[in-house]
Amino acid sequence: MDDRNLIELIKNSSLNHIAIIMDGNGRWAQERGFERSKGHSAGMQKVIEIIEVAKKLEIKYLSLYAFSTENWKRPQIEVSTLFSILNTFIKNELNRLIQNNVRLTIMGDISKLPYSSRKAVEYAINKTKDNNGLTVNIGLNYGSRDEIAYGIRNIVSEIESGNLNQNDINETTLSKYLYTSEIPDPDLLIRTGGEKRLSNFMLYQIAYSEFDFPKIYWPDYGEEEFKSSILNFINRNRRFGGLNEK
């Protein structure tokens, strides 16, 4: 199918937001006799490719799980490699993101990031904040349970300062106090690498998302695979708990 037809299909579907758990970098590298860091660098190239494809296909939101609250448990050398890859990504790609009208947003507590990464991320957020094309939302020091605790702390402080009445709290209220307050829920969640688990990713937001678990590692996932994930989604029938056809 050519891109024009696919864009048309996407437009006629409910697909606005794709979230991706980019898993398998380490195994990809180890199976080739490389250091794990090489898998993460290859993973960064795929981030660049998938952003380009998402933009081309006129997807509105793309969320990427880059560093979880649990990833601090990895060897220190791997943690610092991941942040240096993030810094390289911003240094090399920011201009292209700006030119492509991409808005960068972050979910997670970035106050705990290494200073250089925090500064780079804040700079990129600020530089792209007025863009209104594709939103690329990156999870950094992100964990869903941590996010829900963060949301509840904010809600409690709003109640204490008299800005919110506890009887008015409903599911929409909580979603407004999460990191993703400005972003609609994902329609499609993709996890590469063959594992079928959520690993503390966007648990509140994916209540009605469709899931796709391609068996290949993230550094092997590219334009063709991304398009098949999208076509799988389009061929499904989402009912949101009701009976009606979409």
Ligand code: FPP
């Ligand atoms: C999971 O693979 C991947 C990560 C923990 C890091 C993801 C990071 C990138 C793709 C690169 C940089 C991203 C950006 C946004 C610039 P794993 O290491 O758990 O793989 P394994 O399960 O095979 O060990």
